[in-house]
Amino acid sequence: LAILGTVACGKDETADGPLKDVSALVILQRTPPVGGMGDVLQYTAYQPGGRLTRLSPPSADGVATTLCCSQFPGFEQLDINSYDIAFDAKSIVFAGRLSASDNYSLYILTLNDLGEAAGPPTNLAIDPNYHFVQPIFVPGQRIVFMTNKNVEGDDVPQFKDEYERGETSQLGSISVMGTGLEFAPRNLSHRVNPTMMASGQVLFAEWRHLGDNNSAQLTAVNPDFSQTREIFGREGSSPCNSVFKAREVDPGRLVALCSSRDRTIQAGKILDISLGQMIGGVYHQSEALSSFRDLTPLVPGGREPSDPNVGRYYNVAPIPGDAGKNGDDLFLLVSWANGPVEDETLGAAGLYADFGIFLFDSRTGSRLPIFNDPDMWDVDPRILAPRPAPQAIEPSAPNGFSDQLALVGGLTVSRSSLGALPGEAVGVNILEGFSGEEGFMEFGLDEHEGSKYIGTARVMSDNSWAALINGNIPFHVQPIDAWGVSLRNEDIWQAVGPGDSAVCGGCHEARDEAQVIQPGVVQALAQRPVDFGEARATRGLGPVVTPGDFPLPETGSKSYSWNTDLQGALDAAKCGTCHNGDPAKMVEGKRANRQLIFTEMATMTQFTYTFDLRRSDGVGEDYGYTFGDEFIQTYSASHLGLIGYAMDLGEMGIELSGDLPRLMLATNMRESPLLRYINPSKLYPYDTSPGARRFPNMPQHPMEFSADTLAAHDNARALTPQEALIFIRIADAGNQFYGLRDRGVAGY
């Protein structure tokens, strides 16, 4: 590799190679260093001087000419984020930014018969208030792109990314004439790098962030933004945190980059991905059946600096047809840079990656140089030639119940590739996500995003469930048992457009498995599903909707706030009379307040926390836990006491000791020790008799103590079913501290 990587490739070497029938390549050249690249999902980086270059023939002695746009007035400071060539190779769409004060906008460059610019590009001028990037042509004379413009309107702030800093990019589409603008329902984090598949689906990478899940994976959606499907990267299928910049080789086979989420200048190793397997002579596709081959095993899969002559790959593109094949192996067009290709190492040396264009042979691992301008990043090579248009997918049928609301549901709630549910599901909780744009920088010690409860849909006798919810919102679901406790947490956000539907066969069913939905046969769809639609102005704060035949002892709140709701329940039940931060407190011979001891290993500073469920008036002021001059976080004493050492303290350089267990486990009240103390009454059907409790005939804490003891503690009592439900909902939502009501503003 070290030798081959430095061997130049002259015209003779490609004359009979896989590019012999290719007359020209288009290459995106950007001026290094392109500042602000950030993680693999960022999209706003700008440096003037970007251009599209035509290389003909595609060999080391080919002639490079500027295709666009320095020859046209007004484009002197242009940078280009990305581009795509039309199926007939007669036009190019690109995302261009005219200056630092401009946003990326979409431009179409028409080509003449010689593959040269026929004139200056036209601007689709969608909305200069927002970025429009990464455009691709899709069938039907349309363009799919990514944008930070919000499908919910200008007055609704776009979601923030995982760090609550950058605005997320979302899917949209428009006709090549600049009409018919449409936006996809939003993910809670970025979506980037769209590309077409022969099936007509749009493949892209999206940042999955829900609790511990924090990575980029491949997802596909129809061009009308219906029928979202996971493709690759989840369920342990990827060797890296993030998989991105995918391109289809053949149906069922992709090449993609794979890397740490950050520090690698949006470059990584190359994976050859198979999306399915032959089983019994039939080809099946599903994430569980997918597999990969690492074509560049020497390239680090993480964020560490790469070795000399190993480098990293910025783009990978298949060469179509037999010319791209080398047996089972592939010839690929790649953009590659030598050296560490790691931002900190390069930054410390005052250097930048020098990406050039190469022909990569996966059989030998060799790279044959095609083009490299040492003063520019040479990236995203594409063959300038017509290509077959993917099949057009008909727009999805409306859900039949509402043009304004999205239909969500499942045909068989208990069916999942993740294994059987650990109990009988009687309902499905639906939760809506939000992010830092609502004014919170943190949501709680477990670091789950903000979410609010939308409602609980009943599971019918045939195991189906369905509900109508607002479209365009990220949501996730949790089947619940008869006590309202989550049986499993679906740890991805989904979104469905208004009038559209997302009714799955089960959780994680195979992609090639048809789901036959027969209204009138599926019980949940036999009549209008429960309607959880809400006006934005009151969303999250309105009354809980319960189907008439599924009565619940609801709390009346959809947006649970620790300090308002959960602390209110603790106060009402007088929990703080015993659990008062006093390590010596004994109740009928039992210690009431155990302790946690945090030790910062670097400074040997120690902080001891004693269990305390009393209300804190100044959140964080008195109850934050600190090392030297620094707090870890500022939440109330009860939050720390019940959530415990939820953070990954080991990675933070903190050791934990003491005897206080974690009482509330995020998204897992079912296995939380607190559940035994609460011992909730049955909700479905509602039954408060001792025999119907979650742990039948066991006491509900503190009722195991004598009447005298309880009287001595201000008549402390057990939680009511409504109060218990608050604990269950907050735990299963991710142990959140802040709810929408903490904003002090109705709606959002």
Place this chain on the structure above:
Amino acid sequence: MRNVMNLKKLAVAALLGVMVIGLAGTAEAGRGSNYSAIMSAINSRNADSIINELERAEKLICTRCIDPVIRLLDNEDYRIREVAAWWITRRPVTKRIVAKTAEARLRGTDPRLARNAADTLGTFQHPDAIPVLVETVGRSDFPSYVRASALQALGRIGSIHGEAAIIAGLSDTGGDARMAAVEAYMRLRGRDGAPLATLAGDSDAGVRLRVAQAAGRYRLEGARAGLEQVLLTDADPMVRRNAAWALGKIGNAASRTVLEQAAANDDISYVRSAANLSLRSIR
């Protein structure tokens, strides 16, 4: 409840200390970050490196890192100031101290420190900072870039309690402050944009650019005449493009003539194409 003590002062057994130091030296704290990595990034003076490293250090417990990061609040690169302030928002004790210092700086006389303080408070996004930021918007003794930073901070906080100062900022003598006021106004929710209409023909190209964007977003009929003038005469093609787009969003057929002129005669292709698209939308 709180019982903070320093084990060093308690002279913990040397063996334990050695063990702990050994462990700490090999551990990579936070999400892949540590003190050395942060210092390496800071010393590189590379904005991307610093931003990435501090993001990774979001949860890092590192008291040694606090002073170096606080010093970044006075870096000349706004992106570095911003990420340093963001990192400090994760450390509430430090944040409170820095916020107090920032308030004092805004009430002082050093314009550079005041600008940096306003940027810091803007990243903190805490409404407690609104009063001092409002005061700063009224400080004519400061250069306009300080008031611009204060207006930007009010926009980031996005509270209605900053609205009066933001609207006052639309009349600032400095173009940078007026532009910041326009951007801050657009961050307020539920507004109709009316106060922006008169700025369509502002003397500052940056203001005209942003006002054209705002006029399209709010469909500001009151800005139409100014936008039509801008479309035909502005020296900046991006301003003309945005004006053409905004006129299409406003959608008044009376703009047809100027849009047709721009579509036919403008020297710049993207102005022509924006005008053409707008002509379609007002048919």
